[in-house]
Amino acid sequence: MSVANPLGFFARNASRMPAAAAAIFGDRKFTHAQLLGAINSTAQSLAGHGIGPGSRVAIYSDDDFDLCRAYGAIWSVGATAIPLNISYVDSALNAMEDTITPDLGLYSGTFSPVRKRPFPMQKLVFEPNDDSGFTPVKQDDDAISVVLFTSGSSGLPKAIPLSNRQLANNALSTAQRLGAHSSDRILITTPLYTTSSLIHLLTMLSVGASIVVERGFMFGSAVLSILEKHNCSGFGGVPANFIRLASVADETPPPTGLRFLMNSGEHLPVPILQLLRSKWPGIQIFCAYGLTEVAGRLCILDPEKVDHKPGSVGQPLAGMTIEVLDENGRQLPHGVTGEVHVSGANLMTGYLNNESANAVLTRSGFATGDFGRLDSDGDLFLVGRADDVIKVGGEKVSTLAIESAACALPGIDECAAVAVDDARMGTVPWLYYVSADQQDIGNRIKAHLRKTLPSNHMPVRLIRIDALPRTTSGKVARKELRAAA
Amino acid sequence: MDHTSELLQYITGNFAATNNIAVDAETSLFQDQVLDSLNLVELITFVETRFGIKVAPSEVSIDNLDTVSRIAGLIERKLVTN
Numbered sequence: 377m378s379v380a381n382p383l384g385f386f387a388r389n390a391s392r393m394p395a396a397a398a399a400i401f402g403d404r405k406f407t408h409a410q411l412l413g414a415i416n417s418t419a420q421s422l423a424g425h426g427i428g429p430g431s432r433v434a435i436y437s438d439d440d441f442d443l444c445r446a447y448g449a450i451w452s453v454g455a456t457a458i459p460l461n462i463s464y465v466d467s468a469l470n471a472m473e474d475t476i477t478p479d480l481g482l483y484s485g486t487f488s489p490v491r492k493r494p495f496p497m498q499k500l501v502f503e504p505n506d507d508s509g510f511t512p513v514k515q516d517d518d519a520i521s522v523v524l525f526t527s528g529s530s531g532l533p534k535a536i537p538l539s540n541r542q543l544a545n546n547a548l549s550t551a552q553r554l555g556a557h558s559s560d561r562i563l564i565t566t567p568l569y570t571t572s573s574l575i576h577l578l579t580m581l582s583v584g585a586s587i588v589v590e591r592g593f594m595f596g597s598a599v600l601s602i603l604e605k606h607n608c609s610g611f612g613g614v615p616a617n618f619i620r621l622a623s624v625a626d627e628t629p630p631p632t633g634l635r636f637l638m639n640s641g642e643h644l645p646v647p648i649l650q651l652l653r654s655k656w657p658g659i660q661i662f663c664a665y666g667l668t669e670v671a672g673r674l675c676i677l678d679p680e681k682v683d684h685k686p687g688s689v690g691q692p693l694a695g696m697t698i699e700v701l702d703e704n705g706r707q708l709p710h711g712v713t714g715e716v717h718v719s720g721a722n723l724m725t726g727y728l729n730n731e732s733a734n735a736v737l738t739r740s741g742f743a744t745g746d747f748g749r750l751d752s753d754g755d756l757f758l759v760g761r762a763d764d765v766i767k768v769g770g771e772k773v774s775t776l777a778i779e780s781a782a783c784a785l786p787g788i789d790e791c792a793a794v795a796v797d798d799a800r801m802g803t804v805p806w807l808y809y810v811s812a813d814q815q816d817i818g819n820r821i822k823a824h825l826r827k828t829l830p831s832n833h834m835p836v837r838l839i840r841i842d843a844l845p846r847t848t849s850g851k852v853a854r855k856e857l858r859a860a861a
Numbered sequence: 862m863d864h865t866s867e868l869l870q871y872i873t874g875n876f877a878a879t880n881n882i883a884v885d886a887e888t889s890l891f892q893d894q895v896l897d898s899l900n901l902v903e904l905i906t907f908v909e910t911r912f913g914i915k916v917a918p919s920e921v922s923i924d925n926l927d928t929v930s931r932i933a934g935l936i937e938r939k940l941v942t943n
Contacts, residue, residue: 592891592894592897593891593894593896593897593898593901594891595891595921595922595923595926596922597922597923598923616898619918620918620921622918623918623919623921623922624922626919768899769898769899799917799918800901800905800916800918800921801898801899801902804899804902819874822875826875831897831899831900832899834899834903836899836902836903836906837906837910
């Protein structure tokens with residue numbers, strides 16, 4: 377059985393360790409055999425709808441078990457899985473559908489398909505006892521297994537096609553870096569439609585390990601009790617998770633089975649890293665840097681180096697190369713900051729139906745838009761972004777999308793969204809605006825943004841100012857706004 | 862208006878309406894999913910600017926923030942200490 381495709385992970389685990397736990401979604405627990413059974417019966421129904429190699433299936437769900445079996449089932453019939461973030465407003469979902477032109481939509485959980493679509497929508501219903509003997513189609517390792525979306529600087533999400541081999545490679549090399557083995561069990565609290573969570577799932581399955589997905593906001597104490605309850609060896613989160621965990625680490629020992637923490641999505645503040653290290657010295661901390669464009673993880677710092685290189689995200693995974701280049705594409709010496717360019721086997725071939733965005737693919741690979749420097753060992757330190765994209769809760773957020781939504785409201789003369797460091801969340805968006813309108817404008821902006829923006833784009837604070845500060849070239853002086861925050 | 866009513870008004874106006882959930886002073890804001898983590902930062906930012914207090918990361922706990930009456934209690938304790 378090939379493991380150059382993610383379906384191979386599910387199938388191999390089900391045959392080698394059928395009775396071992398594979399995944400726990402809230403209070404629903406599945407063994408590897410049960411998970412494959414659920415995938416098979418879902419695949420059978422997909423095949424019944426004429427879905428096969430080359431088909432594109434969009435998934436609309438906030439139920440992680442449904443997301444998990446939908447991925448497996450779609451791969452099983454040889455089709456492409458396209459998970460969509462259902463917290464996006466309908467106009468954004470509509471634009472994403474126009475980009476990917478699905479043959480079928482699967483939905484479940486709290487999603488209801490109100491709008492009429494040019495493709496059929498099928499509700500995912502699970503029949504737990506249906507252990508059908510569906511035979512998966514032969515997997516083409518280079519076929520496109522997923523299309524994942526990431527926010528672009530224009531605010532319109534960009535579609536990234538990735539192959540079976542790229543997902544499997546990313547998961548296997550991440551597992552190797554983590555030193556993961558079949559007895560591991562990771563807790564994640566972010567939905568399985570995100571690249572990071574999907575890679576957490578596949579990383580664990582690639583070594584026959586298991587995953588716990590608990591959704592919803594959790595204080596540090598709740599995370600501790602879930603880690604303890606499910607005897608988790610790892611916790612994969614974003615800085616906001618670790619900031620809250622650090623607040624309880626001060627007075628509580630680590631959960632008994634815990635071996636590692638893995639931060640991804642955005643930069644883990646160094647004081648939080650150091651607090652966790654000093655309170656829980658026996659726990660390994662993996663600081664990762666990832667991009668959907670490279671199928672998930674790109675760099676992971678060796679946890680042995682975390683104390684003397686705090687803030688670094690380490691070195692690229694096997695098969696990947698990073699370079700720090702100046703604006704003319706010349707390689708910069710160690711210690712000098714420039715744009716991070718990446719190349720290698722996991723790099724996407726290009727954004728789907730988006731010629732202008734594909735300008736970031738150059739001869740030297742992919743210009744990430746992230747700025748950083750390499751030290752003399754080749755460990756990467758990130759320092760910021762080239763464009764107007766910020767990270768909130770580990771997901772990319774376009775400040776331009778926030779600004780265009782706010783400016784669409786009559787009464788707003790101009791506005792600027794900036795990323796502000798928040799000791800409780802990592803990074804959060806604030807919106808500065810100029811308006812000659814009456815007092816109540818703040819509440820009207822809020823109500824308007826809540827209706828038009830995905831929840832992670834919502835500015836946590838609105839600040840009215842007389843005029844936006846400008847640089848001499850007339851651009852909004854975002855640095856100044858950030859410094860004033 | 863007392864702190865509890867003001868907080869209820871803010872939460873109802875900003876978050877509960879979107880999620881169609883009735884909120885009173887004892888509703889668990891997180892278990893009942895009235896708020897997510899970003900809403901929490903928004904709420905804390907509101908509390909800090911409205912009442913002129915500072916909420917430290919270590920005070921972001923279920924004991925201090927899970928219900929409107931607990932948040933009102935935190936505000937009152939902080940105003941007394943200040």
